[in-house]
Amino acid sequence: MSAExxxxxxxxxxxxxxxAEGRRSTTxxxxxxxxxxxxxxxxxxxxxxxxxxPIWGQRYMAxxxxxxxxxxxxxGLAARMRKGANAPMTTVGRAIISIxxxxxxxxxxxxxxLGLSGRADQQVILAVVMTLLGTANAASGMLxxxxxxxxxxxxxxxxxxASLFGTATQSLIAFLVAIxxxxxxxxxxxxxxxxxxxxxxxxxNA
Amino acid sequence: xxxxxxxxxxxxxxxxxxxxxxxxxxxxxEFTWLREKTGSTDGNLGAQLMKLEEAxxxxxxxxxxxxxxxxxxxxxxxxxxxxxxxVDALKQLLGAAI
Numbered sequence: 001m002s003a004e005x006x007x008x009x010x011x012x013x014x015x016x017x018x019x020a021e022g023r024r025s026t027t028x029x030x031x032x033x034x035x036x037x038x039x040x041x042x043x044x045x046x047x048x049x050x051x052x053x054p055i056w057g058q059r060y061m062a063x064x065x066x067x068x069x070x071x072x073x074x075x076g077l078a079a080r081m082r083k084g085a086n087a088p089m090t091t092v093g094r095a096i097i098s099i100x101x102x103x104x105x106x107x108x109x110x111x112x113x114l115g116l117s118g119r120a121d122q123q124v125i126l127a128v129v130m131t132l133l134g135t136a137n138a139a140s141g142m143l144x145x146x147x148x149x150x151x152x153x154x155x156x157x158x159x160x161x162a163s164l165f166g167t168a169t170q171s172l173i174a175f176l177v178a179i180x181x182x183x184x185x186x187x188x189x190x191x192x193x194x195x196x197x198x199x200x201x202x203x204x205n206a
Numbered sequence: 207x208x209x210x211x212x213x214x215x216x217x218x219x220x221x222x223x224x225x226x227x228x229x230x231x232x233x234x235x236e237f238t239w240l241r242e243k244t245g246s247t248d249g250n251l252g253a254q255l256m257k258l259e260e261a262x263x264x265x266x267x268x269x270x271x272x273x274x275x276x277x278x279x280x281x282x283x284x285x286x287x288x289x290x291x292x293v294d295a296l297k298q299l300l301g302a303a304i
Contacts (some may be wrong), residue, residue, distance in 0.1 A: 005300065008296055008299055008300050009294060009300065012293075012300065013298070014220065014224055014227065015227045015289075017228030018228045019227050019230050019231050021228060021243055037226055054278040088234060091231055092231070185270060
């Protein structure tokens, strides 16, 4: 190989490696998946009357209060974590945040009037929620080329079908199982991957 | 035989090419982040960034966050186009060299 070709190849490799380096996220976000899973469980337990006490007695407040509180908590903690780091916002990161924000707003915009108008049917609501969660997971998974997240999308969609064709109890069980697989288990798996990635990066930079 | 393209000398420098490639995937980046990723010194990085700024390929912004000064760089549209053209020229030259 000629010296000129070696130099040109080196330049091309430099471009590829630097673009990949720039896109490599150093932000920790997997905890938000687990947090939202726990929030879904709390909202379900509250709305079904499993939690006692004067505040927990207001069952109609379960979903709006839990969802808004979790959103504020996620936003506040993420902003706090970003403040100390000098890592820039990547284009892919912005795209993923946009997908989840749009999904959250759509869910809120649909479910709030649905609940207030009294046209809400629990099985239909669960199916809508699960389909939207499937959509957001699929879009993120495709963007990140991450089969595990695309798998989560499939689980949400299957649970959504089960919710429509099964009984009310089966619908609830499908939701609980999907939360466990796609929020708790997948969230912990993502946290382990993040931790491994940080350790590897630390070893490289050392 | 078609004429081979010339490589843009402003982009061809290794550190300048690394900086532009890094900025390609992010909205904007702090000077310290660029220094960390490229492993260069303050002086060298500052000089190369100034050349890129003069060419209109990057834009610089200074701000204060929690009373600490921050220097942020982002790639301009001109820089994005120039890097794209550079990569095309590089591929063409590599194709001709085989």
